[in-house]
Amino acid sequence: MPERGLLVSAPGKVILHGEHAVVHGKAALAVALGLRTFLRLRHGGGGRLCVCLPGVGVRREWDVAELRVLRDRIAADFDESKSPSVEQLDVLKEFAGIAADASAPDSLAVLAFLYMCLAISAKYGDVPSVDIAVWSELPTGAGLGSSAAYAVCLAAALLHACRAISCPLKDGEATARWTEEEMTLINSWAFQGERVIHGNPSGVDNAVGTWGGALRYQSGKITSLKRVPTLRILLTNTKVPRSTKVLVAGVKEKIVKFPAIMNPVLDSIDAISQECQSVLEAMPTNPSPEYYPVLEELFDINQHHLNVIGVGHPSLDRLCRVTASHGLHSKLTGAGGGGCGITLLPPDATPLAVEAAKRDLCACGFECWETDIGAPGVTLHSSSSLNAEVLHALAES
Numbered sequence: 001m002p003e004r005g006l007l008v009s010a011p012g013k014v015i016l017h018g019e020h021a022v023v024h025g026k027a028a029l030a031v032a033l034g035l036r037t038f039l040r041l042r043h044g045g046g047g048r049l050c051v052c053l054p055g056v057g058v059r060r061e062w063d064v065a066e067l068r069v070l071r072d073r074i075a076a077d078f079d080e081s082k083s084p085s086v087e088q089l090d091v092l093k094e095f096a097g098i099a100a101d102a103s104a105p106d107s108l109a110v111l112a113f114l115y116m117c118l119a120i121s122a123k124y125g126d127v128p129s130v131d132i133a134v135w136s137e138l139p140t141g142a143g144l145g146s147s148a149a150y151a152v153c154l155a156a157a158l159l160h161a162c163r164a165i166s167c168p169l170k171d172g173e174a175t176a177r178w179t180e181e182e183m184t185l186i187n188s189w190a191f192q193g194e195r196v197i198h199g200n201p202s203g204v205d206n207a208v209g210t211w212g213g214a215l216r217y218q219s220g221k222i223t224s225l226k227r228v229p230t231l232r233i234l235l236t237n238t239k240v241p242r243s244t245k246v247l248v249a250g251v252k253e254k255i256v257k258f259p260a261i262m263n264p265v266l267d268s269i270d271a272i273s274q275e276c277q278s279v280l281e282a283m284p285t286n287p288s289p290e291y292y293p294v295l296e297e298l299f300d301i302n303q304h305h306l307n308v309i310g311v312g313h314p315s316l317d318r319l320c321r322v323t324a325s326h327g328l329h330s331k332l333t334g335a336g337g338g339g340c341g342i343t344l345l346p347p348d349a350t351p352l353a354v355e356a357a358k359r360d361l362c363a364c365g366f367e368c369w370e371t372d373i374g375a376p377g378v379t380l381h382s383s384s385s386l387n388a389e390v391l392h393a394l395a396e397s
């Protein structure tokens with residue numbers, strides 16, 4: 001397998017509660033989504049490193065010898081525990097022809113790729129001569145953790161190419177996962193990729209992308225939620241573009257400007273995450289309707305808080321109003337400012353009400369779908385375990 005290449009995937013995520021507050025040391029509850037990002041690595045030869053990212057319109061190719069020189073210029077303090085420095089990123093931007101203040105998806109994706117590739121190869125091996133393609137089922141920049149799923153896939157593939165982690169997939173197996181220790185390494189390098197893309201990420205998104213399932217995340221501490229009931233959730237993409245980096249920076253500004261006003265709001269969001277976790281843990285696996293009113297009220301309160309800290313958007317207000325008119329409760333998920341919202345579908349919601357809500361959301365120009373939650377984290381695949389659409393997308397790349 002190693003010399004034939006590698007197929008790896010990582011899930012997106014939905015944050016139930018705690019987005020933004022988690023950046024400031026509060027708890028977040030997050031679950032892995034049944035929508036994934038896929039990466040194909042092929043061993044190249046010919047001394048070239050090629051990357052193809054159709055989701056953001058990137059196809060780039062570099063000479064490995066040139067990348068070695070670049071790496072040695074900025075290698076002094078590459079480490080998974082140290083943030084990428086402004087100076088390192090400036091050198092990479094100049095090399096890749098990216099403007100100093102660029103924030104477009106393609107620029108950030110190339111920058112994160114170059115940083116991770118050079119940093120990982122400086123620590124564990126040589127710059128690999130490989131051909132990498134990444135394709136995703138996740139909408140980019142919509143609050144579902146597309147940046148983290150991308151960074152997790154890259155971390156796994158690059159660590160594998162530099163022989164820092166093993167290849168657990170045996171002949172004849174469809175999928176395999178890495179050991180806890182290897183996943184910890186993947187997660188810490190994915191966090192570096194998130195740092196390049198986000199500026200100041202909490203680490204919750206890459207933790208879900210790596211470990212999967214449902215988890216509580218606070219200040220780097222990951223606790224897996226053992227008994228999460230099967231929740232039905234409707235995801236709605238308002239299709240309003242936004243940048244997590246800009247939104248996270250905006251919240252920080254507000255906290256600095258009005259600490260006495262904003263800190264209690266973050267404390268309240270923290271208490272909501274706590275309350276939600278207690279309710280989820282008390283619910284049976286297939287809960288009856290009487291458990292849902294508290295979860296619904298927590299959605300409503302948190303949505304108001306997220307508006308207060310400045311990450312709402314008229315499109316998200318509209319989403320909440322439309323679902324409320326069908327008796328359903330929603331909140332934004334991820335960084336907000338547009339992007340996606342989640343709607344809780346309790347077991348007593350009639351199929352008619354859910355269909356009517358979906359129809360009205362689509363009439364607003366939104367896209368909505370139901371998806372599984374609690375999906376597995378970073379996974380290695382045999383090509384026969386991937387469906388035709390994924391294989392086709394990666395082959396075309």
Ligand SMILES: Nc1ncnc2c1ncn2[C@@H]1O[C@H](COP(=O)(O)OP(=O)(O)OP(=O)(O)O)[C@@H](O)[C@H]1O
Binds near residue numbers: 109198
């Ligand atoms: N499939 C992909 N290929 C390459 N780059 C990607 C891909 N998906 C996401 N990215 C990178 O991640 C960036 C989007 O990250 P951003 O954090 O703003 O949104 P998100 O991760 O989708 O939402 P959130 O952080 O709120 O969950 C894009 O601008 C791009 O640089």
Ligand SMILES: C[C@@](O)(CCO)CC(=O)[O-]
Binds near residue numbers: 018019021203204
């Ligand atoms: C907005 C935020 O809390 C979640 C983005 O999915 C940012 C982060 O935790 O890094």
Ligand SMILES: [Mg+2]
Binds near residue numbers: 145146147148198205
């Ligand atoms: Mg992100």
